[in-house]
Amino acid sequence: MRVPVSLDDSKEAVATFVTFDHLHDHKEHIAILFDPYKGSATPTVRIHSECLTGDVFHSLRCDCRQQLTEALEMLSGQGGILLYMRHEGRGIGLYNKLDAYHLQIEKGLDTFSANKELGYEGDLRSYEEASQMLAALGIKKVKLLTNNPAKVNGLQQYGIEVSEMIPTRLGETKHNRSYLLSKKRSGHNLNISDDLSA
Ligand SMILES: [Zn+2]
The missing domain is CATH 1.20.5 (Single alpha-helices involved in coiled-coils or other helix-helix interfaces)
Known part of the structure:
Protein backbone atom coordinates (compact mmCIF):
# COMPACT_ATOMS: atom_id res chain seq x y z
CA MET A 1 0.00 0.00 0.00
CA ARG A 2 1.28 3.49 -0.89
CA VAL A 3 -0.13 6.55 0.89
CA PRO A 4 0.88 10.18 0.20
CA VAL A 5 1.55 12.26 3.34
CA SER A 6 2.51 15.96 3.51
CA LEU A 7 5.29 16.38 6.07
CA ASP A 8 6.01 20.08 5.72
CA ASP A 9 3.48 22.67 4.62
CA SER A 10 6.20 25.16 3.74
CA LYS A 11 7.18 22.95 0.80
CA GLU A 12 5.29 21.02 -1.78
CA ALA A 13 7.19 17.91 -0.76
CA VAL A 14 4.81 15.04 -0.32
CA ALA A 15 6.27 11.82 0.99
CA THR A 16 4.84 8.44 0.11
CA PHE A 17 4.50 6.03 3.02
CA VAL A 18 4.75 2.42 1.89
CA THR A 19 3.60 -0.63 3.86
CA PHE A 20 4.69 -4.21 3.20
CA ASP A 21 3.26 -7.69 3.52
CA HIS A 22 5.19 -10.70 4.75
CA LEU A 23 8.31 -9.04 6.12
CA HIS A 24 10.53 -11.59 7.81
CA ASP A 25 9.94 -10.39 11.40
CA HIS A 26 6.27 -9.38 10.79
CA LYS A 27 6.85 -5.90 12.26
CA GLU A 28 5.32 -2.72 10.85
CA HIS A 29 8.41 -1.21 9.23
CA ILE A 30 7.69 1.73 6.93
CA ALA A 31 9.42 3.05 3.82
CA ILE A 32 9.07 6.80 3.27
CA LEU A 33 9.75 7.75 -0.34
CA PHE A 34 10.89 11.22 -1.41
CA ASP A 35 11.17 11.07 -5.20
CA PRO A 36 13.86 8.32 -4.97
CA TYR A 37 15.40 8.88 -8.41
CA LYS A 38 15.37 12.70 -8.32
CA GLY A 39 19.10 13.18 -7.94
CA SER A 40 20.60 9.95 -9.20
CA ALA A 41 19.87 6.59 -10.79
CA THR A 42 20.97 5.10 -7.46
CA PRO A 43 18.67 6.17 -4.61
CA THR A 44 20.07 7.58 -1.36
CA VAL A 45 18.72 5.55 1.56
CA ARG A 46 18.72 6.11 5.32
CA ILE A 47 17.86 3.20 7.61
CA HIS A 48 16.58 4.73 10.85
CA SER A 49 15.84 2.61 13.91
CA GLU A 50 12.82 3.75 15.88
CA CYS A 51 13.67 5.58 19.11
CA LEU A 52 10.55 6.74 20.94
CA THR A 53 12.48 8.72 23.55
CA GLY A 54 14.60 10.53 20.97
CA ASP A 55 12.37 10.72 17.87
CA VAL A 56 9.14 11.71 19.62
CA PHE A 57 10.18 13.20 22.97
CA HIS A 58 13.50 14.75 21.88
CA SER A 59 15.58 12.99 24.55
CA LEU A 60 19.16 14.22 24.55
CA ARG A 61 20.55 10.85 25.70
CA CYS A 62 21.14 9.75 22.12
CA ASP A 63 21.54 11.38 18.71
CA CYS A 64 18.57 9.64 17.06
CA ARG A 65 16.41 12.74 16.72
CA GLN A 66 19.28 14.71 15.16
CA GLN A 67 20.00 11.90 12.72
CA LEU A 68 16.33 11.58 11.78
CA THR A 69 15.99 15.33 11.23
CA GLU A 70 19.17 15.45 9.14
CA ALA A 71 18.01 12.53 7.01
CA LEU A 72 14.54 13.98 6.43
CA GLU A 73 16.00 17.34 5.43
CA MET A 74 18.45 15.74 3.00
CA LEU A 75 16.05 13.23 1.48
CA SER A 76 13.15 15.63 1.07
CA GLY A 77 15.50 18.05 -0.71
CA GLN A 78 17.61 15.71 -2.83
CA GLY A 79 15.32 12.72 -3.12
CA GLY A 80 15.72 9.33 -1.53
CA ILE A 81 14.17 6.84 0.83
CA LEU A 82 13.94 6.63 4.61
CA LEU A 83 13.36 3.15 6.00
CA TYR A 84 11.85 3.61 9.47
CA MET A 85 12.57 0.34 11.23
CA ARG A 86 10.75 -0.77 14.40
CA HIS A 87 14.05 -1.65 16.01
CA GLU A 88 13.55 0.23 19.26
CA GLY A 89 16.59 -0.06 21.55
CA ARG A 90 18.63 -1.82 18.83
CA GLY A 91 16.00 -4.51 18.78
CA ARG A 125 19.21 -5.62 14.59
CA SER A 126 19.05 -7.54 11.35
CA TYR A 127 18.93 -5.83 7.98
CA GLU A 128 16.98 -8.64 6.34
CA GLU A 129 13.70 -6.71 6.50
CA ALA A 130 15.29 -3.49 5.18
CA SER A 131 16.68 -5.52 2.30
CA GLN A 132 13.27 -7.12 1.67
CA MET A 133 11.68 -3.66 1.60
CA LEU A 134 14.20 -2.32 -0.92
CA ALA A 135 13.83 -5.41 -3.09
CA ALA A 136 10.01 -5.03 -2.99
CA LEU A 137 10.49 -1.43 -4.17
CA GLY A 138 12.56 -2.74 -7.09
CA ILE A 139 15.82 -1.37 -5.70
CA LYS A 140 18.98 -3.48 -5.87
CA LYS A 141 21.64 -0.78 -5.38
CA VAL A 142 21.72 2.17 -2.96
CA LYS A 143 23.86 4.97 -1.60
CA LEU A 144 23.59 4.58 2.17
CA LEU A 145 23.48 7.53 4.55
CA THR A 146 25.28 6.12 7.59
CA ASN A 147 28.42 6.03 9.72
CA ASN A 148 27.78 2.39 10.61
CA PRO A 149 29.60 -0.25 8.50
CA ALA A 150 27.33 -2.94 10.03
CA LYS A 151 24.41 -1.48 8.07
CA VAL A 152 26.36 -1.71 4.81
CA ASN A 153 27.34 -5.31 5.55
CA GLY A 154 23.80 -6.09 6.68
CA LEU A 155 22.27 -4.98 3.39
CA GLN A 156 24.94 -6.63 1.27
CA GLN A 157 24.42 -9.89 3.16
CA TYR A 158 20.84 -9.88 1.85
CA GLY A 159 21.63 -8.97 -1.72
CA ILE A 160 21.45 -5.15 -1.77
CA GLU A 161 24.54 -3.49 -3.24
CA VAL A 162 25.83 -0.39 -1.42
CA SER A 163 27.73 1.74 -3.95
CA GLU A 164 28.56 4.55 -1.52
CA MET A 165 28.52 5.28 2.21
CA ILE A 166 27.49 8.90 2.85
CA PRO A 167 28.54 10.01 6.35
CA THR A 168 26.04 11.69 8.68
CA ARG A 169 26.91 14.73 10.77
CA LEU A 170 28.22 14.25 14.26
CA GLY A 171 25.61 15.82 16.53
CA GLU A 172 27.79 15.78 19.62
CA THR A 173 26.46 17.42 22.78
CA LYS A 174 27.53 17.17 26.41
CA HIS A 175 24.49 14.92 26.97
CA ASN A 176 25.18 12.32 24.27
CA ARG A 177 28.99 12.29 24.26
CA SER A 178 29.39 9.02 26.18
CA TYR A 179 26.71 7.42 23.97
CA LEU A 180 28.58 8.50 20.83
CA LEU A 181 31.85 7.17 22.25
CA SER A 182 30.24 3.77 22.85
CA LYS A 183 28.96 3.79 19.25
CA LYS A 184 32.49 4.55 18.06
CA ARG A 185 33.90 1.67 20.14
CA SER A 186 31.33 -0.64 18.54
CA GLY A 187 32.58 0.19 15.04
CA HIS A 188 30.83 3.38 13.89
CA ASN A 189 32.98 5.77 11.88
CA LEU A 190 32.74 8.79 14.17
CA ASN A 191 35.23 11.62 14.26
CA ILE A 192 35.10 12.07 18.02
CA SER A 193 38.00 12.20 20.44
CA ASP A 194 38.21 9.45 23.07
CA ASP A 195 39.73 12.00 25.44
CA LEU A 196 37.09 12.32 28.15
CA SER A 197 38.60 15.58 29.32
CA ALA A 198 37.78 17.19 25.94
ZN1 LIG B 1 17.77 7.16 20.46
Missing part, protein backbone atom coordinates in the same frame (compact mmCIF):
# COMPACT_ATOMS: atom_id res chain seq x y z
CA ILE A 92 15.47 -5.12 22.52
CA GLY A 93 12.30 -3.01 22.79
CA LEU A 94 11.33 0.13 24.68
CA TYR A 95 10.95 -1.30 28.19
CA ASN A 96 14.29 -3.11 27.97
CA LYS A 97 15.92 0.03 26.60
CA LEU A 98 14.69 1.96 29.63
CA ASP A 99 15.99 -0.84 31.88
CA ALA A 100 19.34 -0.46 30.10
CA TYR A 101 19.26 3.32 30.69
CA HIS A 102 18.74 2.56 34.38
CA LEU A 103 21.80 0.29 34.39
CA GLN A 104 23.82 2.94 32.56
CA ILE A 105 22.92 5.52 35.20
CA GLU A 106 23.29 3.20 38.21
CA LYS A 107 26.39 1.26 37.16
CA GLY A 108 28.02 3.52 34.58
CA LEU A 109 27.73 0.88 31.84
CA ASP A 110 27.65 1.93 28.21
CA THR A 111 24.68 1.13 25.96
CA PHE A 112 26.16 -2.12 24.61
CA SER A 113 27.36 -3.45 28.02
CA ALA A 114 23.99 -2.59 29.59
CA ASN A 115 22.19 -4.62 26.91
CA LYS A 116 24.52 -7.54 27.62
CA GLU A 117 23.87 -7.27 31.37
CA LEU A 118 20.17 -7.62 30.57
CA GLY A 119 20.95 -10.82 28.65
CA TYR A 120 20.86 -9.43 25.12
CA GLU A 121 23.50 -9.04 22.48
CA GLY A 122 24.77 -5.47 22.16
CA ASP A 123 22.89 -5.04 18.88
CA LEU A 124 20.05 -7.36 17.84
Whole structure:
Protein backbone atom coordinates (compact mmCIF):
# COMPACT_ATOMS: atom_id res chain seq x y z
CA MET A 1 0.00 0.00 0.00
CA ARG A 2 1.28 3.49 -0.89
CA VAL A 3 -0.13 6.55 0.89
CA PRO A 4 0.88 10.18 0.20
CA VAL A 5 1.55 12.26 3.34
CA SER A 6 2.51 15.96 3.51
CA LEU A 7 5.29 16.38 6.07
CA ASP A 8 6.01 20.08 5.72
CA ASP A 9 3.48 22.67 4.62
CA SER A 10 6.20 25.16 3.74
CA LYS A 11 7.18 22.95 0.80
CA GLU A 12 5.29 21.02 -1.78
CA ALA A 13 7.19 17.91 -0.76
CA VAL A 14 4.81 15.04 -0.32
CA ALA A 15 6.27 11.82 0.99
CA THR A 16 4.84 8.44 0.11
CA PHE A 17 4.50 6.03 3.02
CA VAL A 18 4.75 2.42 1.89
CA THR A 19 3.60 -0.63 3.86
CA PHE A 20 4.69 -4.21 3.20
CA ASP A 21 3.26 -7.69 3.52
CA HIS A 22 5.19 -10.70 4.75
CA LEU A 23 8.31 -9.04 6.12
CA HIS A 24 10.53 -11.59 7.81
CA ASP A 25 9.94 -10.39 11.40
CA HIS A 26 6.27 -9.38 10.79
CA LYS A 27 6.85 -5.90 12.26
CA GLU A 28 5.32 -2.72 10.85
CA HIS A 29 8.41 -1.21 9.23
CA ILE A 30 7.69 1.73 6.93
CA ALA A 31 9.42 3.05 3.82
CA ILE A 32 9.07 6.80 3.27
CA LEU A 33 9.75 7.75 -0.34
CA PHE A 34 10.89 11.22 -1.41
CA ASP A 35 11.17 11.07 -5.20
CA PRO A 36 13.86 8.32 -4.97
CA TYR A 37 15.40 8.88 -8.41
CA LYS A 38 15.37 12.70 -8.32
CA GLY A 39 19.10 13.18 -7.94
CA SER A 40 20.60 9.95 -9.20
CA ALA A 41 19.87 6.59 -10.79
CA THR A 42 20.97 5.10 -7.46
CA PRO A 43 18.67 6.17 -4.61
CA THR A 44 20.07 7.58 -1.36
CA VAL A 45 18.72 5.55 1.56
CA ARG A 46 18.72 6.11 5.32
CA ILE A 47 17.86 3.20 7.61
CA HIS A 48 16.58 4.73 10.85
CA SER A 49 15.84 2.61 13.91
CA GLU A 50 12.82 3.75 15.88
CA CYS A 51 13.67 5.58 19.11
CA LEU A 52 10.55 6.74 20.94
CA THR A 53 12.48 8.72 23.55
CA GLY A 54 14.60 10.53 20.97
CA ASP A 55 12.37 10.72 17.87
CA VAL A 56 9.14 11.71 19.62
CA PHE A 57 10.18 13.20 22.97
CA HIS A 58 13.50 14.75 21.88
CA SER A 59 15.58 12.99 24.55
CA LEU A 60 19.16 14.22 24.55
CA ARG A 61 20.55 10.85 25.70
CA CYS A 62 21.14 9.75 22.12
CA ASP A 63 21.54 11.38 18.71
CA CYS A 64 18.57 9.64 17.06
CA ARG A 65 16.41 12.74 16.72
CA GLN A 66 19.28 14.71 15.16
CA GLN A 67 20.00 11.90 12.72
CA LEU A 68 16.33 11.58 11.78
CA THR A 69 15.99 15.33 11.23
CA GLU A 70 19.17 15.45 9.14
CA ALA A 71 18.01 12.53 7.01
CA LEU A 72 14.54 13.98 6.43
CA GLU A 73 16.00 17.34 5.43
CA MET A 74 18.45 15.74 3.00
CA LEU A 75 16.05 13.23 1.48
CA SER A 76 13.15 15.63 1.07
CA GLY A 77 15.50 18.05 -0.71
CA GLN A 78 17.61 15.71 -2.83
CA GLY A 79 15.32 12.72 -3.12
CA GLY A 80 15.72 9.33 -1.53
CA ILE A 81 14.17 6.84 0.83
CA LEU A 82 13.94 6.63 4.61
CA LEU A 83 13.36 3.15 6.00
CA TYR A 84 11.85 3.61 9.47
CA MET A 85 12.57 0.34 11.23
CA ARG A 86 10.75 -0.77 14.40
CA HIS A 87 14.05 -1.65 16.01
CA GLU A 88 13.55 0.23 19.26
CA GLY A 89 16.59 -0.06 21.55
CA ARG A 90 18.63 -1.82 18.83
CA GLY A 91 16.00 -4.51 18.78
CA ILE A 92 15.47 -5.12 22.52
CA GLY A 93 12.30 -3.01 22.79
CA LEU A 94 11.33 0.13 24.68
CA TYR A 95 10.95 -1.30 28.19
CA ASN A 96 14.29 -3.11 27.97
CA LYS A 97 15.92 0.03 26.60
CA LEU A 98 14.69 1.96 29.63
CA ASP A 99 15.99 -0.84 31.88
CA ALA A 100 19.34 -0.46 30.10
CA TYR A 101 19.26 3.32 30.69
CA HIS A 102 18.74 2.56 34.38
CA LEU A 103 21.80 0.29 34.39
CA GLN A 104 23.82 2.94 32.56
CA ILE A 105 22.92 5.52 35.20
CA GLU A 106 23.29 3.20 38.21
CA LYS A 107 26.39 1.26 37.16
CA GLY A 108 28.02 3.52 34.58
CA LEU A 109 27.73 0.88 31.84
CA ASP A 110 27.65 1.93 28.21
CA THR A 111 24.68 1.13 25.96
CA PHE A 112 26.16 -2.12 24.61
CA SER A 113 27.36 -3.45 28.02
CA ALA A 114 23.99 -2.59 29.59
CA ASN A 115 22.19 -4.62 26.91
CA LYS A 116 24.52 -7.54 27.62
CA GLU A 117 23.87 -7.27 31.37
CA LEU A 118 20.17 -7.62 30.57
CA GLY A 119 20.95 -10.82 28.65
CA TYR A 120 20.86 -9.43 25.12
CA GLU A 121 23.50 -9.04 22.48
CA GLY A 122 24.77 -5.47 22.16
CA ASP A 123 22.89 -5.04 18.88
CA LEU A 124 20.05 -7.36 17.84
CA ARG A 125 19.21 -5.62 14.59
CA SER A 126 19.05 -7.54 11.35
CA TYR A 127 18.93 -5.83 7.98
CA GLU A 128 16.98 -8.64 6.34
CA GLU A 129 13.70 -6.71 6.50
CA ALA A 130 15.29 -3.49 5.18
CA SER A 131 16.68 -5.52 2.30
CA GLN A 132 13.27 -7.12 1.67
CA MET A 133 11.68 -3.66 1.60
CA LEU A 134 14.20 -2.32 -0.92
CA ALA A 135 13.83 -5.41 -3.09
CA ALA A 136 10.01 -5.03 -2.99
CA LEU A 137 10.49 -1.43 -4.17
CA GLY A 138 12.56 -2.74 -7.09
CA ILE A 139 15.82 -1.37 -5.70
CA LYS A 140 18.98 -3.48 -5.87
CA LYS A 141 21.64 -0.78 -5.38
CA VAL A 142 21.72 2.17 -2.96
CA LYS A 143 23.86 4.97 -1.60
CA LEU A 144 23.59 4.58 2.17
CA LEU A 145 23.48 7.53 4.55
CA THR A 146 25.28 6.12 7.59
CA ASN A 147 28.42 6.03 9.72
CA ASN A 148 27.78 2.39 10.61
CA PRO A 149 29.60 -0.25 8.50
CA ALA A 150 27.33 -2.94 10.03
CA LYS A 151 24.41 -1.48 8.07
CA VAL A 152 26.36 -1.71 4.81
CA ASN A 153 27.34 -5.31 5.55
CA GLY A 154 23.80 -6.09 6.68
CA LEU A 155 22.27 -4.98 3.39
CA GLN A 156 24.94 -6.63 1.27
CA GLN A 157 24.42 -9.89 3.16
CA TYR A 158 20.84 -9.88 1.85
CA GLY A 159 21.63 -8.97 -1.72
CA ILE A 160 21.45 -5.15 -1.77
CA GLU A 161 24.54 -3.49 -3.24
CA VAL A 162 25.83 -0.39 -1.42
CA SER A 163 27.73 1.74 -3.95
CA GLU A 164 28.56 4.55 -1.52
CA MET A 165 28.52 5.28 2.21
CA ILE A 166 27.49 8.90 2.85
CA PRO A 167 28.54 10.01 6.35
CA THR A 168 26.04 11.69 8.68
CA ARG A 169 26.91 14.73 10.77
CA LEU A 170 28.22 14.25 14.26
CA GLY A 171 25.61 15.82 16.53
CA GLU A 172 27.79 15.78 19.62
CA THR A 173 26.46 17.42 22.78
CA LYS A 174 27.53 17.17 26.41
CA HIS A 175 24.49 14.92 26.97
CA ASN A 176 25.18 12.32 24.27
CA ARG A 177 28.99 12.29 24.26
CA SER A 178 29.39 9.02 26.18
CA TYR A 179 26.71 7.42 23.97
CA LEU A 180 28.58 8.50 20.83
CA LEU A 181 31.85 7.17 22.25
CA SER A 182 30.24 3.77 22.85
CA LYS A 183 28.96 3.79 19.25
CA LYS A 184 32.49 4.55 18.06
CA ARG A 185 33.90 1.67 20.14
CA SER A 186 31.33 -0.64 18.54
CA GLY A 187 32.58 0.19 15.04
CA HIS A 188 30.83 3.38 13.89
CA ASN A 189 32.98 5.77 11.88
CA LEU A 190 32.74 8.79 14.17
CA ASN A 191 35.23 11.62 14.26
CA ILE A 192 35.10 12.07 18.02
CA SER A 193 38.00 12.20 20.44
CA ASP A 194 38.21 9.45 23.07
CA ASP A 195 39.73 12.00 25.44
CA LEU A 196 37.09 12.32 28.15
CA SER A 197 38.60 15.58 29.32
CA ALA A 198 37.78 17.19 25.94
ZN1 LIG B 1 17.77 7.16 20.46
